Structure formats: C-alpha cells, structure tokens
Amino acid sequence: MTFITFEGIEGSGKTTQIRLLMDWFKARDIRALLTREPGGTSIGEQVRAILLNPINTEMTPEAEILLFSAARAQIVREIIRPRLADGWIVVCDRFADSTLAYQGYGHGLPMDDLMRITEFATGGLWPDLTVYLDLDVETGLRRKAATPEEWNRMEAKEVAFHKRVRQGYQALAAQAPGRWLVVDAAQPVAAIQEQIRARVKKEIRK
Numbered sequence: 001m002t003f004i005t006f007e008g009i010e011g012s013g014k015t016t017q018i019r020l021l022m023d024w025f026k027a028r029d030i031r032a033l034l035t036r037e038p039g040g041t042s043i044g045e046q047v048r049a050i051l052l053n054p055i056n057t058e059m060t061p062e063a064e065i066l067l068f069s070a071a072r073a074q075i076v077r078e079i080i081r082p083r084l085a086d087g088w089i090v091v092c093d094r095f096a097d098s099t100l101a102y103q104g105y106g107h108g109l110p111m112d113d114l115m116r117i118t119e120f121a122t123g124g125l126w127p128d129l130t131v132y133l134d135l136d137v138e139t140g141l142r143r144k145a146a147t148p149e150e151w152n153r154m155e156a157k158e159v160a161f162h163k164r165v166r167q168g169y170q171a172l173a174a175q176a177p178g179r180w181l182v183v184d185a186a187q188p189v190a191a192i193q194e195q196i197r198a199r200v201k202k203e204i205r206k
C-alpha cells in the first residue's frame with residue numbers, strides 16, 4: 001500500500017540503506033518487495049542491458065529516456081501496482097525522479113516533455129515517499145572508484161554532469177517537500193538508517 005523510492009547520485013549509499021530497511025521490514029513481518037530501475041521485470045532487465053551496455057555510445061538522450069520509460073511502464077503494471085493493491089510495501093531503487101534528475105537536469109532535456117513521457121509511462125503513479133541520499137559529488141564518485149587512479153581517470157565533464165544531477169534532486173525535493181525525505185548521506189550508516197526508519201514508520205501508519 002505504500003510505495004517508497006530511493007534516489008541519489010552514484011556512491012550515495014542507496015544499496016546499503018535499502019538493504020537495512022528491507023531487513024527491518026523482514027524482522028517485523030511486514031510484507032515488502034524490493035525492486036530496481038531500470039529492470040525489475042524480464043522485459044525491464046533486457047532494456048537495462050541495452051541502457052547500461054558501454055558499447056551503445058551512439059545512444060541519443062531521447063532514445064535513452066524512452067528506454068528508461070519503457071522499462072518503467074512494464075514494472076509499474078507488472079509488479080508495482082499489483083503488489084500495492086495486495087497491500088504490500090514496494091521499495092524501488094530509483095524511479096521517475098531519476099529521469100527528471102539525470103535526463104532533465106543532467107542532460108538538459110526539456111522538463112515538460114519528460115513529465116509527459118513519465119506520466120504516460122507510470123500511468124500517473126508517484127511514490128508516497130522518496131528517500132533522497134544527498135552527498136557531494138566528489139565524495140560519491142570517490143566511493144565508487146576503487147582506486148585513486150580510477151578516480152583520476154574520470155573526466156571533469158562527468159563531475160559537472162553529476163553536479164547538475166545533484167542540484168536537480170535538491171530542486172525536485174524542494175518542490176514537493178511532503179513526499180521527499182532528504183538525508184545527509186555523509187553521516188554514519190546507522191544514523192542515516194535511523195532517520196529513514198523514523199520516517200517510514202510514520203508513512204506506513206497512514
């Protein structure tokens with residue numbers, strides 16, 4: 001019945017925090033399903049493989065957004081809506097806000113087009129709660145890069161792109177403060193999880 005999404009830039013610690021939250025649901029016998037975007041369905045995973053394959057360098061931002069949206073259209077109808085209707089909590093690692101932040105703020109595609117495509121893909125479904133792990137870009141990318149050499153190889157362009165994505169998330173959160181929980185992801189893991197659980201508790205009591 002409650003749809004929760006997690007958002008953040010690369011290296012913000014989404015995966016760790018999601019895993020801890022799922023453990024918490026499990027310990028309380030709360031029926032919760034974890035899924036991810038792009039992917040989460042057989043069709044979605046096939047689309048994900050196209051999207052994330054480094055060989056596809058010629059992919060245009062327009063094609064990219066339609067592929068992300070195709071995967072989303074499938075997961076909403078095949079998984080998310082049916083589970084919510086059965087009374088489950090659905091947790092999704094990234095959702096529509098990733099499109100607005102990455103394709104909109106990051107790549108600069110027109111927001112009104114993105115909103116129309118996204119509304120069509122989701123059939124108007126938006127999360128009840130979006131947990132956003134906010135972290136500065138350098139720290140995030142450094143966490144992702146295993147070695148300093150790897151970090152050094154990252155182009156300045158990439159840093160600038162992720163900075164726009166972060167600003168995008170911050171702007172989106174400011175536009176709908178009721179739906180977003182913004183957490184400072186530079187805090188220790190346990191402190192972050194505590195804030196997430198406190199908010200989720202409130203959300204599932206509704």
Ligand code: TYD
Pocket residue numbers: 009010011037038068093094095096098099100102103
């Ligand atoms: P993934 O390996 O799942 O990254 P992460 O562990 O950070 O979630 O790759 C997903 C990538 O796709 C990530 O860079 C964000 C991007 N993305 C978009 O650009 N638009 C979208 O709509 C979605 C869902 C993801």
